[in-house]
Amino acid sequence: MSQSLTTFPVAVSREELEEGSVFSPRFDANGLITCVTTEAISGELLMVAYMNAEALAKTLETGEAWYWSRSRKELWHKGDTSGQLQTVQEIRVDCDQDALWLKVSVAGDGGCCHTGRESCFYRLLESKDGSPQLTRDHV
C-alpha cells in the first residue's frame, strides 16, 4: 500500500457517510479512531484500542492489527513482542464511521491483555453495600 493511502476519503454528505460504500473513517481531534476487537469465532470482546491513519493503513495492508499506543505515543504492531499477533478476519465500521470493529484470530498463546488474560475485560462491576466494586472472574 502506498504512503498516499494513509489519507482516507472524507464523506461528502451525511447520506454518503451513513449509507454509502466509500470508506471514510472519521478520526478525532487527536487523529484517532476507536477500535473494538473481538475474537472472530467466540465473539469475545478482547480489547478496545485506537488507530491513527497510519495504523489503519498498515492493518489494511498487512491483514494484522496495528494500533496507536496512546501511552507510548507510537505505532503498535499488536503481538510484535508477545507473539499475540491478531490476524484480521473481518472489519466493520459504524454508522457515522468513527468506530471500527475488528474480528481477529490471535496467534501465540491466544492471549490479548498485557496482564496475561485472554481479554482485557476480566473485571465485573458490581454493587456492594450500594457502592460500585470490581470483581475478577477471569483469574
Next chain:
Amino acid sequence: MSQSLTTFPVAVSREELEEGSVFSPRFDANGLITCVTTEAISGELLMVAYMNAEALAKTLETGEAWYWSRSRKELWHKGDTSGQLQTVQEIRVDCDQDALWLKVSVAGDGGCCHTGRESCFYRLLESKDGSPQLTRDHV
C-alpha cells in the same frame, strides 16, 4: 445516588488500577470514557459511545444506559426519544480502566442505531480492486 458520586476514585497505583477491586474509571482529556455496548443475550455489538462522569453515575444509579453525546454536547439517555432504552445487565471494565463494556437488553423495537438498524455496525469493509469499500449486509 448523591451528587458526590459523580466523582470517582483515582487508582493509587498501577497494581490497584489493574488488579484492584476499586472502580477507578479513567476519563480522557475531554472527560470521557469509551463504552462498548453489546446485546446481553446474543452478544451482538450494538454501538460504541462515550460517557462522562455524570452519564456513568446516572447509568449506575438508574440501571439504564446514559451516554454523553459528543455531537450534541449533552447528556443522552439512550432511548428517551426512540423508546430503545437499554437496561444494563452487566458492566465490565478493562485492565487500565479506560474502557467500559455494557451488556444490555433493549426495549422498544429492539433497535439501537439511529438509522433504524439493530446495530450501528451494519457495514463490512471489503477490498475491491485493491481498495477498501463498504458493503451493507444488514438492510
